[in-house]
Amino acid sequence: MGFSMLGPVFKQMFKKPWTNKFPAKYQPSSTTKYLEAVGVGKAKINPPIPTPPNFRGKIKYDKDKCIGCNLCIKVCPCGAIESKPEEKKIKIYLARCCFCSQCNDVCPVKCLSMGDEFLLAGTDPYSKELIVE
Amino acid sequence: MSSEATTKTTYHIPIGPIHPALKEPVHFEFEISGERIIDVDVKLGHVHRAVEWASRKRNPVQILYLAERICGICSYCHPIAFSLAVEAAADIEVPERAEYLRVIQGELERITSHILWAGVAAHEIGFDTVLFLTWEIREKALDLTEYLTGNRVTKGITMIGGVRRDITKDMIPRIQKDLKFFKDNFQKLAHIFLDDKTFKMRSQNCGILTKEDALKLCAVGPTTRASGVKKDVRVDTSYFAYGDLDIDYITPDKLTGKINGDVYDRIITRLLEVKQSIELIEQCIDKMPAGDIVAEPKIPKLLAQLKKVNGEGVGRHEAPRGEVIHYVKLTGEDAPYTWKVRAPTYNNILPWIPMLKGEQIADIPIVAASTDPCMSCTNRVAIVNNGKHYELNKEELHRLSVEKTRRLMR
Numbered sequence: 001m002g003f004s005m006l007g008p009v010f011k012q013m014f015k016k017p018w019t020n021k022f023p024a025k026y027q028p029s030s031t032t033k034y035l036e037a038v039g040v041g042k043a044k045i046n047p048p049i050p051t052p053p054n055f056r057g058k059i060k061y062d063k064d065k066c067i068g069c070n071l072c073i074k075v076c077p078c079g080a081i082e083s084k085p086e087e088k089k090i091k092i093y094l095a096r097c098c099f100c101s102q103c104n105d106v107c108p109v110k111c112l113s114m115g116d117e118f119l120l121a122g123t124d125p126y127s128k129e130l131i132v133e
Numbered sequence: 134m135s136s137e138a139t140t141k142t143t144y145h146i147p148i149g150p151i152h153p154a155l156k157e158p159v160h161f162e163f164e165i166s167g168e169r170i171i172d173v174d175v176k177l178g179h180v181h182r183a184v185e186w187a188s189r190k191r192n193p194v195q196i197l198y199l200a201e202r203i204c205g206i207c208s209y210c211h212p213i214a215f216s217l218a219v220e221a222a223a224d225i226e227v228p229e230r231a232e233y234l235r236v237i238q239g240e241l242e243r244i245t246s247h248i249l250w251a252g253v254a255a256h257e258i259g260f261d262t263v264l265f266l267t268w269e270i271r272e273k274a275l276d277l278t279e280y281l282t283g284n285r286v287t288k289g290i291t292m293i294g295g296v297r298r299d300i301t302k303d304m305i306p307r308i309q310k311d312l313k314f315f316k317d318n319f320q321k322l323a324h325i326f327l328d329d330k331t332f333k334m335r336s337q338n339c340g341i342l343t344k345e346d347a348l349k350l351c352a353v354g355p356t357t358r359a360s361g362v363k364k365d366v367r368v369d370t371s372y373f374a375y376g377d378l379d380i381d382y383i384t385p386d387k388l389t390g391k392i393n394g395d396v397y398d399r400i401i402t403r404l405l406e407v408k409q410s411i412e413l414i415e416q417c418i419d420k421m422p423a424g425d426i427v428a429e430p431k432i433p434k435l436l437a438q439l440k441k442v443n444g445e446g447v448g449r450h451e452a453p454r455g456e457v458i459h460y461v462k463l464t465g466e467d468a469p470y471t472w473k474v475r476a477p478t479y480n481n482i483l484p485w486i487p488m489l490k491g492e493q494i495a496d497i498p499i500v501a502a503s504t505d506p507c508m509s510c511t512n513r514v515a516i517v518n519n520g521k522h523y524e525l526n527k528e529e530l531h532r533l534s535v536e537k538t539r540r541l542m543r
Contacts, residue, residue: 055279075432077196100198100289106432
């Protein structure tokens with residue numbers, strides 16, 4: 001038994017790492033500054049691994065198709081959807097969304113679908129990126 | 134008084150609620166003589182989140198996602214037990230294909246949970262290389278979960294009367310490839326856990342739970358099966374498609390020929406269950422009939438149907454940690470009248486006391502971890518009145534319990 005771990009350890013030394021170095025290969029000294037640099041195109045982001053098919057990410061909302069039936073509000077487990085009665089449309093607060101895609105299932109006209117986007121962290125829950133309407 | 138103080142040979146050591154050795158908040162009070170544990174007291178209730186209360190404002194479809202958040206690791210067994218309870222109350226018949234799909238999801242969760250536990254157990258005795266080895270396998274299991282359900286942890290696969298996502302023909306090669314990976318690595322894992330000297334030293338004859346104690350304290354799941362009690366909801370009640378599958382109680386004597394009820398036996402039970410789960414998924418893929426995956430695909434219609442129901446139901450499911458029971462009473466309103474959850478760890482906490490008595494302080498983490506505790510699942514009774522947190526004693530709890538029974542019967 002003694003040195004049975006040695007084999008895997010040596011193998012491990014020459015193997016490609018399993019993890020994907022995201023968003024940068026090495027930890028930047030300041031993540032905010034790094035992301036700002038990415039925003040203006042000075043630095044490049046190491047892409048995340050692709051999401052699988054049927055992944056439940058940021059909701060996509062086809063406003064023209066929506067008939068304002070409010071069924072999605074009835075089934076949303078976290079109350080993330082608000083009705084806009086004068087327009088007969090909805091407003092989704094992603095900060096509250098739990099990404100269960102139940103609203104997608106219930107929608108009679110299929111105006112909602114789940115996207116691939118998952119980098120949704122932010123400090124302001126009412127920012128433009130976190131509200132779908 | 135003073136003479137008693139001088140002759141006192143035991144010491145009280147409080148551990149927790151927040152302690153580096155504990156992953157989740159639980160409070161132990163040990164009575165120690167030297168290195169030996171004489172007596173143990175366990176206190177719970179530090180992570181109460183009022184999940185059941187939150188259900189009073191939600192309809193059954195919304196509660197599915199609330200139930201999912203009772204526990205991150207058991208994010209399938211809670212909603213499925215809830216939907217079993219609702220199906221029992223509303224007499225909904227689940228299509229046969231959905232029953233098989235439910236077995237696949239449940240067994241996949243068992244593989245993920247048991248392998249996670251194996252890694253944590255290795256970590257608790259300081260064998261961190263094995264932690265990374267096991268979690269490499271778990272990563273694959275999570276990837277497969279993501280492929281089948283859409284997300285890694287909160288699966289969102291359960292629906293009352295079936296499941297939400299089907300397994301199509303083109304998905305089967307990927308599942309079989311991953312199952313082969315689990316099988317190959319299972320041998321490696323079993324070799325490390327069952328033949329390694331370190332594991333044997335730390336786990337054999339440590340934290341013994343006798344069959345009598347396991348029966349008396351109503352332990353559930355692998356904890357009780359490791360003590361030789363043949364108790365498994367999958368075999369006992371053959372819900373889902375388990376009746377059609379080849380399944381038997383996993384007790385450690387299948388491998389070693391004898392039952393000790395120690396930590397080593399609990400490791401054996403869980404590892405054999407991983408193997409059993411792989412085989413069950415394979416059987417399901419072979420036998421799965423074609424057909425619908427949900428009894429009522431139109432959710433507004435389902436909600437209207439549930440709104441008419443006046444009745445109660447109990448859902449039992451064999452979660453990775455043991456039997457989980459959900460009780461639901463529907464009274465013709467949007468939200469259920471009551472919803473009660475009994476998570477498996479609740480039963481597996483009292484067995485800690487006979488397990489820990491007579492052991493050394495250093496054995497606490499591995500013995501406690503050997504039941505695979507999940508505190509967040511457990512915390513149900515914590516009373517906060519006028520900002521004062523108090524505990525209930527037995528008589529008062531009994532009185533409240535009787536009152537609640539009467540209230541529910543009304």
